[in-house]
Amino acid sequence: MPSRLRKLVLPRRRSFMISIFILLIGTAYLFWEATQLPPSLLKGYPGDGFFPRIALAVILVCGIAALIREAASKQPVAPSPADDIDDADDDKDAPINLDVVEVFLIVAFSLLYMRLLKPLGLEIATSLFMFALLFPRLPMRRPTAALIAVVGAVATTLIVYGAFVLGLKVGLPLKFLPQYLSGY
Numbered sequence: 001m002p003s004r005l006r007k008l009v010l011p012r013r014r015s016f017m018i019s020i021f022i023l024l025i026g027t028a029y030l031f032w033e034a035t036q037l038p039p040s041l042l043k044g045y046p047g048d049g050f051f052p053r054i055a056l057a058v059i060l061v062c063g064i065a066a067l068i069r070e071a072a073s074k075q076p077v078a079p080s081p082a083d084d085i086d087d088a089d090d091d092k093d094a095p096i097n098l099d100v101v102e103v104f105l106i107v108a109f110s111l112l113y114m115r116l117l118k119p120l121g122l123e124i125a126t127s128l129f130m131f132a133l134l135f136p137r138l139p140m141r142r143p144t145a146a147l148i149a150v151v152g153a154v155a156t157t158l159i160v161y162g163a164f165v166l167g168l169k170v171g172l173p174l175k176f177l178p179q180y181l182s183g184y
Helices: 012-035 050-072 100-120 122-137 142-167 177-181
Strands: 007-010 096-099
Touching: 007 012, 012 050, 096 100, 100 122, 122 142
Parallel strands: none
Antiparallel strands: 007 096
16 A cells, blocks of 8 residues: 555644544543433442443543633644743644554454454453554564563553452453462
8 A cells, every 4th residue: 555545644733623522422422321320229329320420521521621722722833943842842733644554453453352352351352452552563673572562461461450350340251360360
């Protein structure tokens, strides 16, 4: 595929505002869905929708604040030499260069991960998914990148297991970790 067809150049400010707007619409819908969850059976217990509503409310407030801040800010003019040195590397006015093939690969990996989560289990599927995302993006020689990607993938799997399965008692499709880590 020619490189000019792979690259999508988008205006930064408009892309940011459209992304935030889409995020707000999706978050508002999920907030409405969370309000439809059944009330608690236990007196005084907030119910199943309490924590999702809190998290979604925080996302809504932060998204609205970001949208207002971006809409209220002036369209930037050409940078002057007197601009802060710290911002020299972060060109906030430059367009966004998006690699279309990378986006489709990440979406495909994510969909494949969702399909393989149940048959392979959380441990194998998460490790494979994280390795597939990390390995090609590490800017080093292949053997070193593979080693770091494996360590990162396994660490991510253990963190997800510890946080969700052990910490929050969420039932995830596990294959072998409970057998080896049940004593901890």
